[in-house]
Amino acid sequence: xxxxxxxxxxxxxxxxxxxxxxxxxxxGCVGNPPEPNAGNTLSRETAQPAANFSPEQAPETNAVKLGxxxxxxxxxxxxxxxxxxxxxxxxxxxELSKQASWGSARDNVEIGSAGGGIxxxxxxxxxxxxxxxxxxxxxxxxxPMYALCQLITHGNGIAMANKHQxxxxxxxxxxxxxxxSKLKASPTPFTAAQTFPAVNQDFWxxxxxxxxxxDPDVDVKLLTVPSAQTVANMKTGTMDAFSTGDPWPFRIVxxxxxxxxxxxxxxxxxxxxxxxxxxxxxxxxxxxxxKALLKGIMEAQQWCxxxxxxxxxxxILAQRAYFNVPVDxxxxxxxxxxxxxxxxxxxxxxxxxxxxxxxxxxxxxxxxSHDLWFITESVRWGFLPKDYIVNNATKxxxxxxxxxxxxxxxxxxxxxGIATSDIPTKTSRGIEEFFDGTKFDPENxxxxxxSLQIKKVSV
Amino acid sequence: MTFTxxxxxxxxxxxxxxYQFQKQLPELVPPLIALVSFLVVWQIFSWTPGATLPGPIKxxxxxxxxxxxxxxxxxxxxxxxxxxIWASLQRVAIGYSFAALVGVSLGIGIxxxxxxxxxxxxxxxxxxxxPPLAWVPISLAALRQNEPAALFVIxxxxxxxxxxxxxxxxxxxPQDYNNVAKVLQLSKQDxxxxxxxxxxxxxxFTGLRIAIGLAWLAIIAAEIVMSGIVxxxxxxxxxxxxxxxxxxxxxxxxxxxxxLLLDHKC
Numbered sequence: 001x002x003x004x005x006x007x008x009x010x011x012x013x014x015x016x017x018x019x020x021x022x023x024x025x026x027x028g029c030v031g032n033p034p035e036p037n038a039g040n041t042l043s044r045e046t047a048q049p050a051a052n053f054s055p056e057q058a059p060e061t062n063a064v065k066l067g068x069x070x071x072x073x074x075x076x077x078x079x080x081x082x083x084x085x086x087x088x089x090x091x092x093x094x095e096l097s098k099q100a101s102w103g104s105a106r107d108n109v110e111i112g113s114a115g116g117g118i119x120x121x122x123x124x125x126x127x128x129x130x131x132x133x134x135x136x137x138x139x140x141x142x143x144p145m146y147a148l149c150q151l152i153t154h155g156n157g158i159a160m161a162n163k164h165q166x167x168x169x170x171x172x173x174x175x176x177x178x179x180x181s182k183l184k185a186s187p188t189p190f191t192a193a194q195t196f197p198a199v200n201q202d203f204w205x206x207x208x209x210x211x212x213x214x215d216p217d218v219d220v221k222l223l224t225v226p227s228a229q230t231v232a233n234m235k236t237g238t239m240d241a242f243s244t245g246d247p248w249p250f251r252i253v254x255x256x257x258x259x260x261x262x263x264x265x266x267x268x269x270x271x272x273x274x275x276x277x278x279x280x281x282x283x284x285x286x287x288x289x290x291k292a293l294l295k296g297i298m299e300a301q302q303w304c305x306x307x308x309x310x311x312x313x314x315x316i317l318a319q320r321a322y323f324n325v326p327v328d329x330x331x332x333x334x335x336x337x338x339x340x341x342x343x344x345x346x347x348x349x350x351x352x353x354x355x356x357x358x359x360x361x362x363x364x365x366x367x368x369s370h371d372l373w374f375i376t377e378s379v380r381w382g383f384l385p386k387d388y389i390v391n392n393a394t395k396x397x398x399x400x401x402x403x404x405x406x407x408x409x410x411x412x413x414x415x416x417g418i419a420t421s422d423i424p425t426k427t428s429r430g431i432e433e434f435f436d437g438t439k440f441d442p443e444n445x446x447x448x449x450x451s452l453q454i455k456k457v458s459v
Numbered sequence: 460m461t462f463t464x465x466x467x468x469x470x471x472x473x474x475x476x477x478y479q480f481q482k483q484l485p486e487l488v489p490p491l492i493a494l495v496s497f498l499v500v501w502q503i504f505s506w507t508p509g510a511t512l513p514g515p516i517k518x519x520x521x522x523x524x525x526x527x528x529x530x531x532x533x534x535x536x537x538x539x540x541x542x543x544i545w546a547s548l549q550r551v552a553i554g555y556s557f558a559a560l561v562g563v564s565l566g567i568g569i570x571x572x573x574x575x576x577x578x579x580x581x582x583x584x585x586x587x588x589x590p591p592l593a594w595v596p597i598s599l600a601a602l603r604q605n606e607p608a609a610l611f612v613i614x615x616x617x618x619x620x621x622x623x624x625x626x627x628x629x630x631x632x633p634q635d636y637n638n639v640a641k642v643l644q645l646s647k648q649d650x651x652x653x654x655x656x657x658x659x660x661x662x663x664f665t666g667l668r669i670a671i672g673l674a675w676l677a678i679i680a681a682e683i684v685m686s687g688i689v690x691x692x693x694x695x696x697x698x699x700x701x702x703x704x705x706x707x708x709x710x711x712x713x714x715x716x717x718x719l720l721l722d723h724k725c
Contacts, residue, residue, distance in 0.1 A: 032531040067686070070700070097687030098536065100696050104686045107599050116605025116685065138600040228702045235511065321537035324701055 048088040051295075057415060059289035063093035064282070065113040067105045067121030070098060070323040071245040072155045072333070072353045073274040074122050075313060080300035082316050088299070089292040098322070101226060102127070102196035109145070110137055112279060120278025122151060124199035126374040128277035129403050135384075144280035146405040147371065148294055151301075152273045153363045155333065155353035156245045156264040158205055159252045161234045165342055171262040171435060173212025180214050183240075192216075192241035193225040193233075198383040200273060203374070204264050205243035206381060210454040211267075211436040217381070217456060234258050246333040246353060247325055254329070259341025265351035268434050270358040272370035283405070294412035301355040301364050310334045362424050365409055369428035369442035371400040376445040382456035389459075393445050513705050521705035536689050536697075540713055547678050547691040548717065554613025554681070555674040561614075562621030562670070563663060567655070569622070570629025587619035591680035599684060609681040616677035620669040628662025629655060671721050675714065 068074035077096055080086045086094045097118055099105040109131065111117030125147075127136070134142035160169055168175035183190045192209075194201040206216040216222050220240075225233070227248055233239035234257050241261070242248070252258045264271055276297060283290045303309055314330040317323050323330070332338065336352030339345055354363055375396040378384040388396040406427055413423050432440040440448045449459045498515045505514030513521065529541040569576045594615050598608040636658060640650050682692030691710055698706040 032528065032533060098693075098697070100683040100686045100693070100700075104683060107596070107684070108605065108686060111599070111603055111605055115603055138596070226700065228700050231702060319533075319537060321533065321535040324697060324703075 048084040050090070051088050053089065053415070057288060057291070059090045059292040060286045061289050062091055063095070064091065064120075064286075064289065064293065065095045065097055065118045066276075066278075067097050067099045067108055067118040069102065069105065069122060072247065072317075072330070073152045073245065074322075075304055075317060075353075076151050076297050076300045076355055077122060077276070078317060078322055079304055079313060080296040083300065083303060085299040085303070086293065086296040089295045091289065091292050091296060094293070094296075097121075102199075106131065106136060107138075109279060110141070110143060112282075119282045120145070120276065123147075123275050123277045124196060124201065125272065125275055126371065126378060127196075127199055128275065129371065129375065129399055130198070132280075132403050133399065145277050145403060146280050146283050146408070147275045147277040147366050147403050148283075148290065148405055149276045149297060149364050149409050150272055150274075150366050150370075151276055151297075151355070151364075153270055153354050153358050154263070154265040154351060155273060156201060156204060156243070157249045157338075158208055158261045158263075159234070159242045159244060159249055159258050160261045161237060161240050161258045162256065163237055164240065165259060169261050170344075171208075171266050173209070173214060177213055180219050184219050188238075190220040190240045191223065191238065192220055192243065193223050193230040193239055194243045195224065195227060197224050198378060198381070201243040201245070203377050203381075204267060205241065207377070207434070208262055208267050210452070211434070211438070213454070215454045231257060247323070247329040249338070250329050250333050251325075253339050253341045260338065260344075263338060263340075263346065263351060266435055268432070269351070270354075270360040270363075271432075272367070272373070275366060277403075283408070287408070290408060291412040291415060294409060295416040298356075298364055298413065298416055298418065304355040305357060307335065307349065357422070360429060362422060365413075365424045366404055366406050367424070367427060367429045368397075368400050368404050368406065369430070369432075371404050372396055372442050372445060373432065373440055375400065376440070376448060379457050380449055380452065380455045386457055386459070389445050389449065389457075392443075396445070511704075513708070518705040518708050521703075522709040525706065525709060536687060536693070538689050540691070540694075540710070543689055543691045543694045543710075544713055544717055546689045547682065550610060550681060550690065551613055551674045551678060554610045554677070555617050555671060557610070558614045558617035558670060558674065559621055559667060562618045562666065563625050566622045566625025566663075566666075567629055567659070570626040570659070571655075576626060576630070583619065583623060586615075587623070589615075591616045591677040592683075594677075595680055595684050605685055609684045612681040612684060613674050613677045616680075617670040617674035620673065621663070621666040624662045624666025624669070625659060628659030628666075631662070632658040668722065672718060675718050675721070678714075 066077055068077050081094055081096055086092070097108070099108065099118075099121075102124065105118070105121060105123070106127065108117035109120060113119045128145040128147045130136045131143050132145050134140040137143060164179070167179055169179070170176075173180075180190050192205055194205060196202070202222070205222070209216045209220065214220065225239075227242075227244060230239055230242045230244070231248070231252060234242060234252070242252070242258075244252075249260050249263075253260060264273075276294075278290065304313055311331065314327050314334055318325050318327040318330055334352060336349040337345075337347050338351070350359055356363055372393060375384065375388055376393070379386055379389045379396075388399070404427075410423055428442045430442070432442075434440070438448070438451060446459055449455060449457065502514040502516060504510060505512055505517065519526065525540055529539045531539040532542060569579060591612055594612045595608075598611040598615070602608045602611060632655060636654050640654050645653070678690070679692035679695055682688060682690040683696055686693070691714060695707055695710045698704075698710065
């Protein structure tokens with residue numbers, strides 16, 4: 001009997017302990033995991049009070065689907081949604097759709113949201129112009145797009161694989177030219193990657209190489225490779241350089257995969273970066289909703305530019321639904337603190353990712369002169385034919401007038417009550433200067449092309 | 460009284476369980492040993508200096524939250540792995556069902572008609588080798604819709620083994636059967652249901668079984684098309700973009716487990 005009792009208790013013990021373990025497991029399985037950023041309110045319940053807009057400003061629709069790529073350029077869109085700035089202006093049903101790649105974003109905007117795609121979103125330049133012209137679409141179908149605002153400046157850079165450490169590769173390449181010529185003669189030439197051909201990141205590395213006397217079309221191999229693959233290849237040593245955006249530069253240095261040769265903030269300070277652009281048919285059908293979107297984004301951009309908000313911003317962006325990265329890889333670049341590797345440190349908030357204002361004035365306003373630089377640079381590398389630039393860029397300007405809708409930006413800014421001093425009066429930001437002293441005068445893009453030593457186009 | 464009753468009942472249950480377990484043991488031991496030794500070898504290799512692939516221990520550490528909370532839902536695409544798998548399974552089911560329907564009927568048609576078989580065989584052999592990712596731009600350009608394009612990628616990847624196997628199965632009906640059918644002067648309908656289908660069935664099922672694996676393989680390509688959706692394929696793509704190898708490995712385990720289950724059910 002006692003033995004039996006013994007057995008029973010033991011069994012009972014096993015049973016109850018098993019049951020409680022099961023209950024714990026079940027509780028774990030069914031519920032949500034503990035918030036990694038506990039203490040920060042991440043819910044959209046912290047929404048802004050609805051703005052008192054007059055009925056004639058009420059948007060035609062409250063729904064729109066915008067695509068984004070999980071890099072810091074997307075922050076104004078995500079913040080506008082999460083902090084309730086879209087809802088404040090009546091856009092209560094904004095859907096942000098993470099795009100698998102720039103190619104997918106292009107595919108999805110071709111389809112439009114009616115077919116399950118997107119109405120617009122975040123773009124590298126001049127993708128809206130190329131899509132409008134039907135140059136990168138399927139069947140060369142022309143899908144008119146409007147560029148509505150610039151999302152960000154800075155936040156990009158050129159990373160180098162570790163094996164090039166200590167060889168004098170930095171912003172200036174004068175001392176490093178022999179490395180490139182040596183590699184060119186070898187069976188494995190200097191190989192560099194960007195994420196989509198003939199747009200921003202491609203242009204940054206091309207400009208930087210060419211300014212250092214290296215022809216990106218002849219002296220190196222420049223490829224389009226997804227970020228993760230590039231980083232993996234940098235680890236194994238088959239990739240030499242990578243033109244990329246935050247948070248990759250920080251991760252590359254921190255994981256000791258490579259170092260940063262240059263930031264775009266060094267190559268061209270306060271440069272234009274990625275833009276919000278949408279299908280023209282959507283904007284034409286929903287002019288008020290477009291302005292409501294813009295007002296939300298402008299307010300988000302101002303919020304993002306307050307450095308006191310950047311910890312919260314990093315917490316929001318780092319979530320799995322958005323960037324899916326640890327918070328601590330976002331903070332240093334957001335605060336302008338770049339560990340460049342090779343012992344070089346940058347601590348300068350004017351070189352951090354900026355969303356609303358930089359030293360030159362408005363970041364958000366889409367200057368037509370910047371569109372013109374992107375078109376001119378496309379002509380420089382033979383991505384667009386020369387006729388865009390001849391005759392003082394008549395063709396380019398016509399295209400820009402069609403795509404760049406700074407007029408909508410201005411209307412939205414006025415409705416949002418932005419101070420008149422923050423609304424640019426000219427569509428040109430004037431002469432731009434690069435790190436190597438080259439000047440781009442929007443009044444005369446041909447002169448800029450002529451002044452460049454290395455180029456594919458003959459002017 | 461009740462006490463003794465319960466213990467005896469428990470005893471019975473225990474014995475039954477142990478008996479069941481003992482019966483299953485020989486079945487379970489070899490795969491278990493294989494699994495454990497695979498994990499050990501993997502772990503040892505991941506310890507070699509310079510290794511970049513995380514070992515099983517590291518994978519579990521990295522993905523602990525995902526393992527513990529398969530059902531969590533924080534909204535948007537931030538959902539537990541169960542939901543990711545579930546969403547993908549639905550896509551696979553639709554694409555696969557279409558593939559089965561079209562594949563079997565087309566396969567029978569081709570198997571019966573010699574000229575058609577000759578005409579179409581090279582085309583099929585060419586198309587069946589196209590990898591799922593290559594179908595993405597083609598289906599997008601052709602369908603101009605997001606979800607149909609994704610389902611089409613699954614459909615087109617899965618259809619070939621069904622189609623080809625069915626066609627072969629129909630072609631390989633023993634001549635004796637056909638002769639019997641002729642002697643008995645079977646109607647077309649009788650021939651179809653009593654000779655053709657039963658004779659080709661083993662081939663058809665082999666095709667269907669291979670196709671289930673392929674349909675599952677196409678899920679990553681299909682979900683890249685759709686972008687920004689809940690699904691294991693986009694989950695893997697997202698992890699790949701961030702170089703989260705541990706998460707990819709965990710997702711592969713899930714996919715493998717589902718594949719195994721699907722295979723056993725067939």
